[in-house]
Amino acid sequence: MPALRPKTARLACILSLCAFFLVVTASPIRAYTAFVLWVTDGDSLTVVDADFDLLRIRVYGIDCPESDQPYGFSARVRTAWEVWARPVEVLPIEKDRYGRLVARVQKNGKDLSAVLTASGLAWVYDRYCKQSVCREWEELEQKARHNQLGLWADADPIPPWKWRHGHRPDRGWRWW
DSSP: OOOOOHHHHHHHHHHHHHHHHHHHHHSOOOOEEEEEEEEEETTEEEEEETTOOEEEEEETTEEOOOTTSTTHHHHHHHHHHHHTTSEEEEEEEEEOTTSOEEEEEEETTEEHHHHHHHTTOOEEOTTTOOSTHHHHHHHHHHHHHHTTOGGGGSSSOOOHHHHTTTOOOOOSOOOO
């Protein structure tokens, strides 16, 4: 086999490195363990990872009631009960438009999204929930609806994505 010229060898090396970095960056992000420091609301957490980096996490596939919405406080308390001040497994999916990591969060093999949905404290967010596990969560949501658990005890609960856009009922009073 003939020896490569220096320019050709350099080009081959550069192309090999580019291919390596493309493969590394295209591979899925690995799961890791983190410690939950704060529960912002039912579907938002702040965790610290093994490198002591603080990460804001949006729980994948669900949407919990907003803090000022009926059952918003209950969703936050349930999330805190499940994961606050505990190590959790974080399975990254993507970054959202606010810079938060969208991830599945599990404790002892239990998925937080499944727990909140089965408790009637979250909607499966069809618009963003695209993994196969979302079908299972939809079944859990249907069971919670049927059993009138959590927010499904209300006659017509308002989804958080509508609540956020001003479809709040006029109560005639304000908190402030």
